[in-house]
Amino acid sequence: MAIVYQKSKGLTDVEFHYCPGCTHGIVHKLVAETLEELNILDNAVGVAPVGCSVFAYNYFNCDMQGAAHGRAPAVATGIKRVLPEHVVFTYQGDGDLAAIGTAEIVHAAMRGEKFTTIFINNAIYGMTGGQMAPTTLVGQRATTAPLGREREHYGSPIRMSEMLATIDGAAYIERVTVTTPANIIKAKRAIKKAFQLQIEGKGFTMIEVLSTCPTNWGLTPVEALEWVKEKMGPFFPLGVFRDITAEEAK
Amino acid sequence: MAKELWKGNEAIAEAAIRAGCRCYFGYPITPQSEIPEYMSLHMPKVGGIFLQSESEVAAINMVYGASGAGARVMTSSSSPGVSLKQEGISYICSAELPAVIVNVMRGGPGLGTIQPAQGDYFQATRGGGHGDYRVIVFAPANIQEVVDLMQDSFELADKYRMPVMMIMDGMIGQMMEPVEWKKPAVKLEDLPAKPWATTGTKGMRAPNVINSLFIDPNASNDHNMRLHAKYQHIIANEQRYETAETEDAELIFVAFGTPARLARAAARLLEEEGIKAGVFRPITIWPYPYDALYEAAAQDSVKAVVTVEMNTGQMIDDVRIAVRGCKPVSFVGQAGGRVPTPQEVAAAARLALGR
Amino acid sequence: MASGKVTFRQERCKGCNLCVSVCPAKIIFLDEDNTNIKGYHPATVTEMDKCIGCANCARICPDSIITVERN
Known part of the structure; x- marks a missing residue:
């Protein structure tokens, strides 16, 4: 028998602290597999955010920096400008990227910074205990929106991929999910493409991953996957929002 | 060497380049904007990096990333902008990264005035950000001293792996004075290695992590006590007057x-x-x-x-x-x-x- | 049909059930007769002969505790 699937060398042996069934673990794995398969672990520098994935620097088997909340794109800019031949990535949640760090991600995209951002959108603040995120759906309950997000009070959620896709400096923007093995394979393909385009120097790349938060959604991990499909999917459609290579091919 | 007439802000920038600084991130603000302007023109000539950021918040975090990647890096601003940098300064201190931060002070509080003042003494010496940290703060009184202290600033930043701040009122930034370049320009190849920097493992070592999170209370206490010991050492050895x-x-x-x-x-x-x-x-x-x-x-x-x-x-x-x-x-x-x-x-x- | 074999690093299992939910052969279950050091009933397989080695379980496992082999 031959091994067809095992834990990636892109991950350290440190046990994830994530709640049972949290999809952060799946996405970590996809990033790690990508770094391993592209043979860039030795050359990669990752930037961990503030949020549930704050300990990401313990998990990825490459050099890592931990950034202040929302500032990962600025930190990654500093790294990549000093080390242009290295592969640089940020791993950020929706509070980090779509709230406190909105300016940093928009301007990194504008400058066409040649790093890859993995954006975890689970429509909630996980680590701090289920507060409302900018991506929380209208009507969705959160600990700071106990009756559900009201449009009149907070507006509608922000769609970061669509927004960043309007920026010329962005080379590749895709929204994926990890709710099924097939979707996980697609997500991996997207992440790999983003890293490849970074290596080719095409510009800023971001993969948004619709993810779960079973704990703060009050669902089982399996129910949470269904919730992504049923509730998040219609508002956050999957797909490629910007692909500079497709435009170049025209 | 003959004396040359230099404007304060431009002398700051030139002195930094001569001190081996090859990375500058900043955001325009009066009365220090000649620093990024000078850097934008002259940094590329020495193969360095100049980047105008979207904010002072971004600039200081770019400094964090670049310093963590091993570069000799600086930022500059004026009072309201330095307030914005405080978050990053706290993180840089905890992560123990070298950096030089220049504050060409204007009047405050709030938007204040663009005229010279020294209202940021508390901010600089007491730490404007959160947590127990210190930064070495030089307060030069003329342009010659700014120039003379720049190389020391970068060296101390590297030696102690912490930010060194240079604060001066806007008068010094804006006036012109004769300057003598007393020290030879730093050669990058002479700078000490930074084995802690995140420059890729190259398969030769375990991953380096640059970080300011110490979630375990004992680890957090130990980290703070270690920083405290470093600061005590600096108090004993680095006073100048x-x-x-x-x-x-x-x-x-x-x-x-x-x-x-x-x-x-x-x-x-x-x-x-x-x-x-x-x-x-x-x-x-x-x-x-x-x-x-x-x-x-x-x-x-x-x-x-x-x-x-x-x-x-x-x-x-x-x-x-x-x-x-x-x-x-x-x-x-x-x-x-x-x-x-x-x-x-x-x-x-x-x-x-x-x- | 290909035959496969899965092994679980059971001490790290958090009993999230995601592997159970995607197994086409429906052979994975949380072993209620067993409790790991974390206090979870770890995922397990007894009818290994029915495993097709598709790796769905490993692919979705958030904690990377599953290794899959196939003929």
């Missing part, structure tokens, strides 16, 4: 930056009246030269100590700590962009002496 005519003086002015020059002028006015006044000038305002100031103030000849500041009295707290109540301490100053005149300073000295 200058005295002028303080021996057997009747009155001692204490001033940093431009007011030290005004205090010298005031001392000369007082000398004409038969009052011997000296000037004690801290060059590092953290670590503060408490013992040296105490020795000067405790002389039998000294009847009063007067601090001269371009704020409403901030350094006076450190002067009182230094003097330990052995002599009366009073304050003279102007804030919000006005510069005290030597006549006003001399008048405060007479008042302090009861004349």
Whole structure:
């Protein structure tokens, strides 16, 4: 028998602290597999955010920096400008990227910074205990929106991929999910493409991953996957929002 | 070497490049915008990186990333912008990254004024950000000193793996003075290696992690205690100050930056009246030269100590700590962009002496 | 049909059930007769002969505790 699937060398042996069934673990794995398969672990520098994935620097088997909340794109800019031949990535949640760090991600995209951002959108603040995120759906309950997000009070959620896709400096923007093995394979393909385009120097790349938060959604991990499909999917459609290579091919 | 006429802000930038700085991130703000302007033109000529960021918040975090990647890096701003950088400075201190931060101070609080002031003394010396941390703070009084201290700033930043701040009022940034380039430019190949930097493992070592999170209470305590020990070492070894005519003086002015020059002028006015006044000038305002100031103030000849500041009295707290109540301490100053005149300073000295 | 074999690093299992939910052969279950050091009933397989080695379980496992082999 031959091994067809095992834990990636892109991950350290440190046990994830994530709640049972949290999809952060799946996405970590996809990033790690990508770094391993592209043979860039030795050359990669990752930037961990503030949020549930704050300990990401313990998990990825490459050099890592931990950034202040929302500032990962600025930190990654500093790294990549000093080390242009290295592969640089940020791993950020929706509070980090779509709230406190909105300016940093928009301007990194504008400058066409040649790093890859993995954006975890689970429509909630996980680590701090289920507060409302900018991506929380209208009507969705959160600990700071106990009756559900009201449009009149907070507006509608922000769609970061669509927004960043309007920026010329962005080379590749895709929204994926990890709710099924097939979707996980697609997500991996997207992440790999983003890293490849970074290596080719095409510009800023971001993969948004619709993810779960079973704990703060009050669902089982399996129910949470269904919730992504049923509730998040219609508002956050999957797909490629910007692909500079497709435009170049025209 | 011949002296050259330099504008303060441009001299800061040139001195940084000569000190081996190859990375600058910043955001325009008066009265220091000539620094990023100069950097934008000259940094590329030495193969360095200049990047105008979207905010001071972003700039300081770019400094974090670049420093973590092993570069000799700096940022500069003026008071409101330095307020924005405080978050990043706290993180840089905890993650133990070298960086040089220049604050060409203007009047505050709030948007304040673009005129020179020294209202950021507390911010610089007490830490404007959260947590137990310190930064070494140089307070040069003229452009020559700015230039002379720049190389030291980068060296100390590397040596102690922490930010070194240089603060000066906008006057120094905006004026022109003759400058002599005393030290040869730093050769990058002579700089010490940074084995802790995140430059990729190259398969040769375990991953490096740059980080300020110590979630375990014991680890957090240990980290803070280690930083504290480093700061104590710096307090013991890195104090700098200058005295002028303080021996057997009747009155001692204490001033940093431009007011030290005004205090010298005031001392000369007082000398004409038969009052011997000296000037004690801290060059590092953290670590503060408490013992040296105490020795000067405790002389039998000294009847009063007067601090001269371009704020409403901030350094006076450190002067009182230094003097330990052995002599009366009073304050003279102007804030919000006005510069005290030597006549006003001399008048405060007479008042302090009861004349 | 290909035959496969899965092994679980059971001490790290958090009993999230995601592997159970995607197994086409429906052979994975949380072993209620067993409790790991974390206090979870770890995922397990007894009818290994029915495993097709598709790796769905490993692919979705958030904690990377599953290794899959196939003929």
